[in-house]
Amino acid sequence: MRALVIDDSRAMRRIVSGTLEGFGYETRQAGHGQEALDVLHEGWVPELCTIDWNMPVMDGLEFVSAVRANPAWRAVTLVMVTSESEHGQIVRALAAGAHEYVLKPFTADALHDKLALLGLLPQEVAR
């Protein structure tokens, strides 16, 4: 399975990518929403995107809306991974089309549990 990790912090991109690779994912990274859309347009359409909210150029919420507006990308699961932690913000992200929401700070276990809920753990799918 493939995952696109979208975050403006490269430390966070390394942590999330490394964690997902540990679960069996092949990953690519993008520093903001527009860069991530470019990856999708290029034809690299992953099963999973993890998406920070506050980023330069195009934020995570705009990215979610853009992905949801394109039927060709319907199969992509969108998981917000962000420090935006108000009740209302989670509602907004879900309404825009995000499937899940991981609050920063998070642990690898938290990411693991959410992917288990979504049936998106590569080793388990293969089993």
Added chain:
Amino acid sequence: MSAPVVTELLDEGTVAEIAEQAWAALVGEEEVLVPLPGEPPTDPVSSWVEVVGPWTGAVVLTCGRDTAEQLARALLGEHAPEVVDGEDVVDALGELANVVGGNVKALLPAPSVLGLPEVGAAPSPGSPADTCRVDLLWRGQPLTISVQGCALDLTEENGVSL
């Protein structure tokens, strides 16, 4: 109606709790923050995020440069590159401010907007009445988190935009 001051919205215990959770989850489960002041660092560096809303100000994290480098290594942990360079340190410190700042923002009146992290010399604080500051020790080294009202325009000054 006058703008609220942060001390009416938050207390030190809550800010320390947010920081402790961020450290336990991201820096390492054994990494504790001890709520004690230390000697101020001789070569401080700060990272901050701006909050704009009914209350406007910044959430600022300040520590010594050595501490910042250790924090970057601990945050990256097993995912650290072979060489952790200056850019990694700036980035990691900024991300910690973003995580603490986002969670602080959730306790402030809505709607509030979080800015992107910046790193550099600490922005000037607002009035003491509009500042909620916690002094902590991480691995015996001082680290402060200050939720402070806006004295000046924080965005364009001495920050390194990330």
Added chain:
Amino acid sequence: MTLTATGFDWVRQLVHRESAIVLTPGKEYLVEARLLPIARQMGLPDVGRLVDSVRSRPSPESTRRIVEALTTNETSWFRDGDPFTALTSTVLPVLLAARGPAERLQIWSAACSSGQEPYTIAMLLEDALPNAAARVSITATDISREMVERTRAGRFSQLEVNRGLPAPMLVRHFTRAGSEWEIAPALRRMVTAGECNLAAPFPRMGPFDVVYLRNVLIYFDLPTKQAILHRVRALMRPDGWLFLGAAETTLGVDDSWERVVIGRSSAYRPLKGA
């Protein structure tokens, strides 16, 4: 008195035996940090004395608390999700068909820790059943008074709500309370929490239609496991359902149960006439 090398080794072997988790040398600091609160609650000054005390007088409760403190950071909400899926897919429809409309279903979460399990059940029922609060009551018990109080409060840290709680359920059933998240009052009212030592005679409660007794039998020896299962059975309705942890079974322990496979999980039902 700090933890000695022998003491650390004892903890290491215990945790490995009970959870298959390996504490590598160098984790002494972690053991000290995690076990200190338990030592204090037991009125002991430090972790060294705690380990000495538990080694000389082993008890399943203190053993379980030590293992849990070292193996789980936060209890996950849908921990091994299948027993919860089974509740709404199979168990609930069967029970609703068998019971009268005025009969209240009684569910027991028998080692509820900080409350994730009983509230997971409450959320599922609230979403699956109109007027759930009037139709179901959930009894949540734990040996630790602190855990019972946490369950009653129904408040969870950000790190706790991050663990396996689906975001749509978080926004539907929780509100923010300062830096924590608080379960909706209607769900809190469905759950009654109290202390219960599984290894001792049970307080008056039940009869239960469903019992969740998960990840706790592993800490007891065979005769105690048998006694607990026997007492649980006495509190269950004859057509009730028992869920155990994924690594637990009644097979070879107590033959008065029938194992029923539901999807990817198993439930146990009292054998008639056994």
